[in-house]
Amino acid sequence: MNSIDGRLSKLREILQKNKCDAFVNFSAVENRYFSGFTGSTSCLVIGTFGNLIFTDFRYEEQVYTEVRNFSIRIVSKNLEEEVIAFLKDSRLKKLAIISEKTNLRFYERLKSEDFEIYRVDDDISSMRMIKDNNEISLIKKACEITYTSLEKALGIVREGISEREIAGYIEYQFKLNGAEAIGFDTIVLFGAKSSLPHGKPSDNKLKPGDVILIDCGCVYKGYHSDITRTFVFGAIPGVWFENIYQITKEAQSNALKFLKDDVSCKEIDYEARRCIAKRGFGMFFGHGLGHGVGLEIHELPRLNKDSNSNLKSGVVVTIEPGIYLPGKGGVRIEDTVVITEEGCEILTNFEKNLIVLD
Amino acid sequence: MNSIDGRLSKLREILQKNKCDAFVNFSAVENRYFSGFTGSTSCLVIGTFGNLIFTDFRYEEQVYTEVRNFSIRIVSKNLEEEVIAFLKDSRLKKLAIISEKTNLRFYERLKSEDFEIYRVDDDISSMRMIKDNNEISLIKKACEITYTSLEKALGIVREGISEREIAGYIEYQFKLNGAEAIGFDTIVLFGAKSSLPHGKPSDNKLKPGDVILIDCGCVYKGYHSDITRTFVFGAIPGVWFENIYQITKEAQSNALKFLKDDVSCKEIDYEARRCIAKRGFGMFFGHGLGHGVGLEIHELPRLNKDSNSNLKSGVVVTIEPGIYLPGKGGVRIEDTVVITEEGCEILTNFEKNLIVLD
Numbered sequence: 160m161n162s163i164d165g166r167l168s169k170l171r172e173i174l175q176k177n178k179c180d181a182f183v184n185f186s187a188v189e190n191r192y193f194s195g196f197t198g199s200t201s202c203l204v205i206g207t208f209g210n211l212i213f214t215d216f217r218y219e220e221q222v223y224t225e226v227r228n229f230s231i232r233i234v235s236k237n238l239e240e241e242v243i244a245f246l247k248d249s250r251l252k253k254l255a256i257i258s259e260k261t262n263l264r265f266y267e268r269l270k271s272e273d274f275e276i277y278r279v280d281d282d283i284s285s286m287r288m289i290k291d292n293n294e295i296s297l298i299k300k301a302c303e304i305t306y307t308s309l310e311k312a313l314g315i316v317r318e319g320i321s322e323r324e325i326a327g328y329i330e331y332q333f334k335l336n337g338a339e340a341i342g343f344d345t346i347v348l349f350g351a352k353s354s355l356p357h358g359k360p361s362d363n364k365l366k367p368g369d370v371i372l373i374d375c376g377c378v379y380k381g382y383h384s385d386i387t388r389t390f391v392f393g394a395i396p397g398v399w400f401e402n403i404y405q406i407t408k409e410a411q412s413n414a415l416k417f418l419k420d421d422v423s424c425k426e427i428d429y430e431a432r433r434c435i436a437k438r439g440f441g442m443f444f445g446h447g448l449g450h451g452v453g454l455e456i457h458e459l460p461r462l463n464k465d466s467n468s469n470l471k472s473g474v475v476v477t478i479e480p481g482i483y484l485p486g487k488g489g490v491r492i493e494d495t496v497v498i499t500e501e502g503c504e505i506l507t508n509f510e511k512n513l514i515v516l517d
Numbered sequence: 518m519n520s521i522d523g524r525l526s527k528l529r530e531i532l533q534k535n536k537c538d539a540f541v542n543f544s545a546v547e548n549r550y551f552s553g554f555t556g557s558t559s560c561l562v563i564g565t566f567g568n569l570i571f572t573d574f575r576y577e578e579q580v581y582t583e584v585r586n587f588s589i590r591i592v593s594k595n596l597e598e599e600v601i602a603f604l605k606d607s608r609l610k611k612l613a614i615i616s617e618k619t620n621l622r623f624y625e626r627l628k629s630e631d632f633e634i635y636r637v638d639d640d641i642s643s644m645r646m647i648k649d650n651n652e653i654s655l656i657k658k659a660c661e662i663t664y665t666s667l668e669k670a671l672g673i674v675r676e677g678i679s680e681r682e683i684a685g686y687i688e689y690q691f692k693l694n695g696a697e698a699i700g701f702d703t704i705v706l707f708g709a710k711s712s713l714p715h716g717k718p719s720d721n722k723l724k725p726g727d728v729i730l731i732d733c734g735c736v737y738k739g740y741h742s743d744i745t746r747t748f749v750f751g752a753i754p755g756v757w758f759e760n761i762y763q764i765t766k767e768a769q770s771n772a773l774k775f776l777k778d779d780v781s782c783k784e785i786d787y788e789a790r791r792c793i794a795k796r797g798f799g800m801f802f803g804h805g806l807g808h809g810v811g812l813e814i815h816e817l818p819r820l821n822k823d824s825n826s827n828l829k830s831g832v833v834v835t836i837e838p839g840i841y842l843p844g845k846g847g848v849r850i851e852d853t854v855v856i857t858e859e860g861c862e863i864l865t866n867f868e869k870n871l872i873v874l875d
Contacts, residue, residue: 197717217713218714219843220712220713221715259620259622323693323695324693328689333685334681339681339718354578356574357579358579445573445593446574485577
């Protein structure tokens with residue numbers, strides 16, 4: 160049984176258990192997960208009657224190539240209305256939807272037609288959270304493209320280069336190395352700007368003594384990667400920087416040590432956080448420790464103080480502590496890792512000792 | 518009065534007219550439009566009491582730099598719940614939301630707290646549809662970066678290069694030329710694959726006689742551009758191609774001729790469509806003629822058979838007819854244009870006669 164058949168049969172169990180007639184979904188990520196279709200616009204209707212995919216003219220050739228075991232309908236007018244018409248004609252009553260991915264307009268159309276609604280958000284998140292071997296190998300490949308490209312980009316770093324130029328070069332390398340897309344807008348930040356956890360690359364020019372923070376990732380056959388490394392150019396800007404670099408590195412390595420099947424997300428977050436807090440930088444690590452990675456760059460589970468879930472073997476997450484000193488600079492060290500029975504495997508193989516570029 | 522002040526005062530008029538206490542919005546695009554904030558996570562609450570922006574730690578430095586005339590709240594736990602708490606404490610009753618951009622979970626939380634809801638979707642789409650001079654100059658700049666980068670990319674086209682390599686090179690040029698991001702994943706399709714209106718670049722290698730369809734655009738200070746050109750490599754693949762190229766070009770130029778203030782979107786779509794239909798290719802032009810472009814790559818208005826709106830001076834749209842012959846190849850010619858009182862200005866200045874690359 161291939162991945163998609165396995166997912167469809169799990170989905171059918173969920174539908175049956177909750178007495179739903181069909182799963183109805185428009186969001187591209189889940190539609191790729193359940194059908195293999197990579198287009199941006201589609202609707203899946205999966206039920207006792209079979210599997211149906213609706214898309215439009217633009218994807219006519221593509222849907223026939225990509226999708227197996229689904230009946231295909233090419234809609235010519237309004238996708239939502241054609242789906243509603245089908246649901247009514249088929250006399251389906253109780254529909255499973257992902258409420259977080261369903262827009263309000265469609266939801267209210269369903270209500271106005273008296274369909275009963277079951278929210279399948281958690282069931283599907285739980286399914287997607289645990290990656291099968293095929294998914295793990297795709298994430299591995301995305302990570303490999305990413306660290307290879309990052310390595311290559313270090314070769315173009317020179318005085319006067321801009322943040323934007325390095326970011327663009329990394330993304331170009333992603334494509335040359337086989338990525339289908341960037342996973343998110345590459346972050347490259349120099350000097351004091353490195354203290355912005357989500358800053359944007361600008362025309363800022365690199366100067367000796369600058370911190371260089373790079374956070375990047377790509378997409379390979381739908382699956383994402385995510386890595387951050389922090390470098391310095393020419394010389395270490397001061398003892399303060401060496402200090403926060405070492406603390407961040409220890410915090411990251413400590414969190415990695417505790418990863419394994421069934422450990423709680425909150426505990427892992429705590430294991431990184433306490434390393435940073437005990438050295439007096441707790442208030443400068445204001446974000447969560449990490450997030451799930453898969454068909455989306457941010458998915459479940461979240462690793463933070465409020466997480467209630469446990470990790471499982473096969474879950475892929477980032478571990479990314481950081482210390483950000485406003486006006487001075489920041490450090491973040493991030494890996495993408497897959498949880499195993501006894502520990503974890505780091506998928507983003509890239510040096511973590513401080514590199515002074517020149 | 519700057520752009521943002523103007524937008525806020527129009528929004529206040531809408532709130533007042535509809536007896537709303539506040540506008541509440543989480544979507545990044547509209548939050549950038551009304552506040553200038555470029556982060557991905559925020560909530561605006563704009564009401565009689567003043568302007569408030571909620572965001573989290575990651576954006577703390579950024580929000581203070583980017584946003585003027587808003588009170589700023591940095592949330593540490595759950596953004597949605599902190600907003601709900603504020604709305605309750607402030608005893609606001611009737612809230613304006615963009616229903617298409619509001620997720621179901623938040624919407625139902627609002628309902629459970631007995632807030633009255635007013636949908637402001639159309640009012641805000643109408644505001645955003647008409648671009649001010651500042652917005653038009655940003656779109657112009659995005660278009661200029663785009664056609665300059667496309668021009669440069671033609672220089673690397675050679676036998677054996679892959680679709681993905683050209684796509685990556687264009688996106689790299691975008692960044693080098695000052696773009697903040699790509700507008701969408703660049704489409705580069707060779708040979709018969711050019712008949713997929715939304716195909717994805719692959720490792721396909723370029724051969725003499727191949728069609729090369731390139732659809733690309735970037736983002737400059739939030740604003741998008743969109744252009745498509747179709748080339749051939751080495752030699753024209755046949756009379757059939759020359760034929761569909763000329764028909765597409767005529768259809769595009771005919772639609773452009775009819776553009777001006779107050780003309781109906783449906784009519785413009787028809788003016789392109791009838792050129793293609795009368796030459797017998799109607800069924801091979803299955804998508805709409807174009808779409809609005811601004812802070813989003815696809816926004817209102819839509820130019821298609823079912824459009825009910827009229828164009829206005831200051832609206833920016835694409836005009837992009839195409840003919841797609843399954844298994845053989847396709848042509849699309851697309852410009853981004855701004856509507857003026859008497860006609861339109863083409864912002865994507867790039868040759869439209871067929872270019873044979875070698």
